[in-house]
Amino acid sequence: MSDFIPSEKNRVRRVPNRGAYDKETIYGIVDAAIICHVGLVQDGEPVVIPTLHARRGDEILLHGATTSRLIGAAASGQPLCITMTLVDGLVLARSAFHHSANYRSAVIFGRGQTVPVDEKMACLLHFTEKLLPGRWVDVRSPNAQELKATTVVAVTIESASAKVRTGPPKDDEEDYALPVWAGVLPIQQQFGALETDPQLTAGIAPPDYLTRFLKGAKA
Amino acid sequence: MSDFIPSEKNRVRRVPNRGAYDKETIYGIVDAAIICHVGLVQDGEPVVIPTLHARRGDEILLHGATTSRLIGAAASGQPLCITMTLVDGLVLARSAFHHSANYRSAVIFGRGQTVPVDEKMACLLHFTEKLLPGRWVDVRSPNAQELKATTVVAVTIESASAKVRTGPPKDDEEDYALPVWAGVLPIQQQFGALETDPQLTAGIAPPDYLTRFLKGAKA
Numbered sequence: 001m002s003d004f005i006p007s008e009k010n011r012v013r014r015v016p017n018r019g020a021y022d023k024e025t026i027y028g029i030v031d032a033a034i035i036c037h038v039g040l041v042q043d044g045e046p047v048v049i050p051t052l053h054a055r056r057g058d059e060i061l062l063h064g065a066t067t068s069r070l071i072g073a074a075a076s077g078q079p080l081c082i083t084m085t086l087v088d089g090l091v092l093a094r095s096a097f098h099h100s101a102n103y104r105s106a107v108i109f110g111r112g113q114t115v116p117v118d119e120k121m122a123c124l125l126h127f128t129e130k131l132l133p134g135r136w137v138d139v140r141s142p143n144a145q146e147l148k149a150t151t152v153v154a155v156t157i158e159s160a161s162a163k164v165r166t167g168p169p170k171d172d173e174e175d176y177a178l179p180v181w182a183g184v185l186p187i188q189q190q191f192g193a194l195e196t197d198p199q200l201t202a203g204i205a206p207p208d209y210l211t212r213f214l215k216g217a218k219a
Numbered sequence: 220m221s222d223f224i225p226s227e228k229n230r231v232r233r234v235p236n237r238g239a240y241d242k243e244t245i246y247g248i249v250d251a252a253i254i255c256h257v258g259l260v261q262d263g264e265p266v267v268i269p270t271l272h273a274r275r276g277d278e279i280l281l282h283g284a285t286t287s288r289l290i291g292a293a294a295s296g297q298p299l300c301i302t303m304t305l306v307d308g309l310v311l312a313r314s315a316f317h318h319s320a321n322y323r324s325a326v327i328f329g330r331g332q333t334v335p336v337d338e339k340m341a342c343l344l345h346f347t348e349k350l351l352p353g354r355w356v357d358v359r360s361p362n363a364q365e366l367k368a369t370t371v372v373a374v375t376i377e378s379a380s381a382k383v384r385t386g387p388p389k390d391d392e393e394d395y396a397l398p399v400w401a402g403v404l405p406i407q408q409q410f411g412a413l414e415t416d417p418q419l420t421a422g423i424a425p426p427d428y429l430t431r432f433l434k435g436a437k438a
Contacts, residue, residue, distance in 0.1 A: 096361050
């Protein structure tokens, strides 16, 4: 399956058998990542800014203050590159040369435009629910002034690729006999115990949707 | 302390009190991050690629296959933006609008050049020791062919900034009375239990420098 056609722009060159172009692989990485890194060109030079994101079909939603430089540039329709990366482990080979990392990354090329006012609330709900299902209905909704101060940008995905490495190290044949421990040191992103706001009104317990969500959940 | 002068290029605009320009803050984030996202301009458009990095004084070291697109571009002396981000938690406010994330990010602008052949081995050692102190002397060193196949690029930091958010949510005064749980959901990157290479020669135990390193260590 190759939903995005490999081209000069999105083709994975180094170790091409790690590359993938199907939506299932790419969107799986997009959805698993909490943040993305947005690259844009400003005065001919690159700028890379981290931000939260949420996918809506074949679009990446970004949001932020209407006055933000990132959001302004993203909304302008200039070319963007949005990259999500999950580091899954350090790969410890018998030779220094074959040390590596296990990872999943998605590199997305596209252009953004401002989401119309009447879609904004639904997009903000989508952002919150992606990170913490159940939270949105529990909290105070944005008022008119807050909605106005927030811009949501939808980036249409024009081309994309994923790159994935999994599994144990691959050493040179003659190195397997070396008396060196080899394997993978996994890296996991996890949620910690909830930290209550010191200003929380006494008697308010963490809601079920948070405590249930946390039971063994990976971040 | 402001080691890097805030300018149009590196100044933190949104929520400026979260911005920092001192080396202690910026380099602390650079050193704590396992990977970075390198932004460059190719045919006038942005490209953002994740990679491992190590800091050497006021330089960011990158490395990769001599044939890699990223390494070639990084070595060419064209402007680069290198961003490191650590996500520390989700900030759960009483209003949707004041939801946020706790994070530490460093945005670095600079240009790279290829490290001379006689410094290459020391740089590769530095990379390995940053991630796993003790590993380098345990494994087979790069041979002449492997060294030739690897390029190390040193990016001189020209300007930089950090942006940091910590602590509980900040709600609007009138929202503190709402019956909504508020606080922080921490996110931590942690090492998991070692996964032995299925092809490991029987009887080789994980070395002390790995097991000692893992005792409660955060990734």
